[in-house]
Amino acid sequence: MAGEPKPVSASRLVLAQVMTPLDANITGNVHGGNIMKLADEAAGVVAIRHSGSNCVTATVDRFDFHAPVYVGNLVTVKASLNHVGRTSMEIGVRVEAEDLRTGRRTHTNSCYITMVAIDADGKPTEVPRLILETDEDRRRHEKATARVQERRKTKPSVRR
Numbered sequence: 001m002a003g004e005p006k007p008v009s010a011s012r013l014v015l016a017q018v019m020t021p022l023d024a025n026i027t028g029n030v031h032g033g034n035i036m037k038l039a040d041e042a043a044g045v046v047a048i049r050h051s052g053s054n055c056v057t058a059t060v061d062r063f064d065f066h067a068p069v070y071v072g073n074l075v076t077v078k079a080s081l082n083h084v085g086r087t088s089m090e091i092g093v094r095v096e097a098e099d100l101r102t103g104r105r106t107h108t109n110s111c112y113i114t115m116v117a118i119d120a121d122g123k124p125t126e127v128p129r130l131i132l133e134t135d136e137d138r139r140r141h142e143k144a145t146a147r148v149q150e151r152r153k154t155k156p157s158v159r160r
Contacts, residue, residue: 002126003052008137011049012080015042018100019073030069035095039063039111042079043091047115050081050089051127054118058088059151061112069108073097076105083144087124088116090144112147 017038025031040057047055069075076096083090095109119125132138 003128005129005131006050007131007133008081009133011046013042013045013049013078015045015077015079017075019069019071019075019097021071024071028071030071030073030075032065035065035069035075035109036060036063038075038077039079039093039095039109040113042077043093043113043115046079046081046091047089047117050084050130051117051125053125053127055089055115056118057113058116059112059114061114061147061151063109063111065109067097067106067108069097070099072100074100075108080140081130082112082140083148084127084130085148086126088114089127090114090148092140092144112144114151 015038019030019034023030023034040060043057044055074097076098078094078096079091081089082092091113093111093113094107096105097108098105117125117127130141132141
């Protein structure tokens with residue numbers, strides 16, 4: 001049973017973390033994999049909040065880096081639900097880096113991550129429907145519906 005429908009606002013997340021030398025790659029910038037991990041973690045929190053279940057990452061649509069992230073930057077990850085299927089959820093993720101000394105914020109990445117809710121046996125489980133509250137929610141949902149349909153067309157078949 002999927003449960004009662006939930007609004008987008010019930011699972012929305014803003015996550016922030018200061019980047020340290022432990023996050024750096026050999027050039028001294030923050031390693032892209034660390035940024036990807038933060039985005040995936042944020043999407044996972046949104047999916048778990050909405051579904052009330054454990055969730056796994058199914059797809060990540062493009063993770064282009066528009067600007068570097070530096071040690072000392074405050075990285076802010078904003079994540080919210082765009083679309084809900086039977087067992088899957090598309091989460092939009094936006095990453096920004098802030099130079100704390102100047103206050104300058106830079107959009108570094110955006111991506112769409114699809115998470116699938118799973119039960120105790122690791123099998124996909126139904127998720128609650130999504131309540132669209134604002135014009136922005138409806139706009140994002142409309143665009144997400146088109147992406148979901150495109151993904152279905154290009155999805156490779158899985159043989160087990």
